[in-house]
Amino acid sequence: MAVSVTLPALGESVSEGTVTRWLKAEGERVEVDEPLLEVSTDKVDTEIPAPASGILASIKVAEDETVEVGAELAVIDDGSGAPAEAPAPAAAEAPAAQPEPTPAPVAEVPAPAAPAEEAPAAPAAGAAEGTPVVLPALGESVTEGTVTRWLKEVGDSVDVDEPLLEVSTDKVDTEIPAPVAGTLLEIVVGEDETAEVGAKLAVIGVAGAAPAAAAAPAPAAPVEAPAPVAQPEPTPAPAAPAPAPVQAAPAAAAPAPVQAAAPVAAPAPAAPAAPAAPVAPAAPVAPVSGAEADGAYVTPLVRKLAAENGVNLATVQGTGVGGRIRKQDVIAAAEAVKAAAAAPAAAAPAAAPKAAAVEASPLRGQTVKMTRMRKVIGENMMKALHGQAQLTSVVEVDITKIMRMRNKAKDAFAAREGVKLSPMPFFVKAAVQALKAHPVVNARINDDEGTITYHDVENIGIAVDAEKGLMTPVIKGAGDLNIAGIARKTAELAGKVRTNKISPDDMSGATFTISNTGSRGALFDTVIVPPNQVGILGIGATVKRPVVITHPELGETIAIRDMTYLALSYDHRLVDGADAARYLTTVKQLLEAAEFEAEIGL
Incomplete structure (x- = not known):
């Protein structure tokens, strides 16, 4: 059967994408969820995974072609004939076929696994009432997770919030705790199986009833260990008994159901049986x-x-x-x-020291194709410059108190919050507080309607220097976050950008932008206001220099201070110079007052 690969929705405002590179060629084998091609949009570059395993039968959209969301990109032959060829060698070589059924029996063997006489016991276990353990939401863009390891076995006692299993997603590996105390009655999703958010993973019952309920499924739970017995598929009866004794011995020696990996490794010592030798190398995950x-x-x-x-x-x-x-x-x-x-x-x-000359770049003398990301950045910048009346105002800020406060608190902050305390969260905090007092800078001009929207939320775009070019992920609701929350969110978004894990939703919805141009040494920059915004704040480099200050005892004197420039670029169609000056003055006052001790634990 042919499976169509289509361009998925990559964000609420993304309507099309450009195929930048095919990672597979026609005729190649692909596995489900294996990256198939790379697509670039005006928000983000991303990989499109294969929706099914099979052969890439045809490519419908060539590289550098642009198509709309929902368009067919390729066709995968799901290999309906492939399994048909696989059973032939399965009948000839019973051991070689054993790795193929291993995943399937997890779902289908439980019924036949129980002896005919004990058939009623299986429903009894399944019908055992208890508290279900479900896969929780692990992030707004995470829809499924893979069970990597069960930390408890059927029949084990568990305490509330005790780690029960480990789950891996495309974003994070984590442990799932037990929602209640009791006994693990049933494991629904086996190791290496993938389940959707909200799916039932296991059942926990009261301690008294659990052992009885668990007694029957105990042999059924380790279905993964005696999985080779799933050779009811191959008809030959003589072939089935051969693996059965081999597996029965390890099963008796190690009845623990979670130790499925142990039986797989065990056949290796049992190599005297010629068929059992290939089983060990056939396991693709373990070695x-x-x-x-x-x-x-x-x-x-x-x-x-x-x-x-x-x-x-x-x-x-x-x-x-x-x-x-x-x-x-x-x-x-x-x-x-x-x-x-x-x-x-x-x-x-x-x-x-004499060899400190700047090394020549390998790009010298080359003509290369402009990437789509570079084109998108250029188009947005030109659109912004041509569509707005842009102007820049600059103020100088003494951030000596903030730098001393940061140095005093950074070690304890990192240990407590799990992220480094850089000066950036202080600037973001002061900027969003000032936006609440000066909404004219946190607004949008609706050209078509001839109206102005003053936002009631502060969604702050943070410019990040990435390998593919400048990207601006968004801290949603920054006005409601404290210093620690801003620091964690900034680190999270910057990490996603640099590891190419950023999503279109992470890049959309900014109402105001902050760019730390000083991180590369610039004193200040006349930054460009992004489209659909009316202001952007540029943070210059922090430098120590002599400054005239007023001392309570010494009067006016010269001292070494940490100084920086703040540059506000704004759309003069809406924001006047006086508005810009008032906003910058508020940010300056907040930073120089540096009343952030409570937020950083001082």
Whole structure:
């Protein structure tokens, strides 16, 4: 059967996208959710995954072509004939077929797994009343998750909020706690299975009734271990008994249902039986790294991240439950590798100061194609400049108090909040407080209607310097956040941009923008107001210089102060110079007063 690949909706204001690169060619095999092509929109660049496994039969939209949302991009032959070929070798080689049924039995074997006499016991277990454990919402754009490991077995006692299982999504790996105390009566979704948000994962019942209810499903739960017995598909009866004894022995020795990985590894020692030898290498997930060989499960997300950053998982010490390697461990290892690589590079100029000449870029002398992202940025900037009467006002601000406050609180803040305390959240906080007092700067001109909309919310776009170009993710409702909330949201959005995980929703809805041009050393910049906004605040570099101040005892004196410039570019059609000056003066007063002690824990 042919499966159509269409361009999905990539944001409420995104109506079309351009195919920038096909990651697969016609005739190639693709797996479900494997990245199939890259698409660029005016908001974000993203990958489109394959909706089904099969062969890429035809590509309908070529690279650099633009199509509307919902348009057909390609056709995948779901391989209806492929399974038909697979059973033939299955009948000939019983052991080789065992890896294929392994995933399927998780859903279909529970009924036949119970002996004929015990058929009523299965419904009894399924009908056991208790509290369902469901997959919670793990983010506004996360719709499903994969169960990577069960931390409890059927029949185990659990306490409320005790970690019950581990789940991996395309955004984060996390633990799901037990909603109530009791006994784990039933596991509905097995390891490596994917479920949608809200799906039932397990059932927890009262401690007294659980053992009886769990006694019957106990053999059925480890269906994943005796999965090879699912050879009711191959008819030959003689072939089925052969694997059955091999699996029965490990099952008796290790009845724990969650230890499904143990039986897979166990057939390797049982290699005397020639058919059993291929079973061990046939497991595609287990032998990935030294870490997994030691028993620490590594999720597909972590493996992919490690491969992208060149991290050897065998060298990473996991900090998760049971020593599991988490995404944060891989990121830390990647940063350590980069730091180690940068150390010799930094030492070389120190050893030879004369070799401090600027290195020539490999782009010199080349003519390259302009990326779609670069085109979109250029078009937006030209649209903004041609559609607005832009002007820039600048003030100088003494942020010495803020810098001293930050230095005093940054260590405790990082330990408490999990993010670094940079000066940026202070500027954002002061800017949004001033917007509430000066809504003329937080507005939009509706050219078609001839009206002005003064926003009642402060959605702040934060300009981020990314590899593909300048991107501006949005802190929604920044006016309702404190310093810690702004710091966490800024770090989260900047991380998404730099790892190419940003979504169109993260990039839309800004009512005002802040650009930290000083992060690269610029004293100030005449920044361009984005379309559909009337103001943007540019933050210059913070420098120490002598300044005349008024001291309560010494009077006017010269002191070394931390100084910075704030540049407000605005649309003069709506914002007058006096409006801009009043807004900048309010921001300056808030920053110089630096009354943020309570928000940062001082």
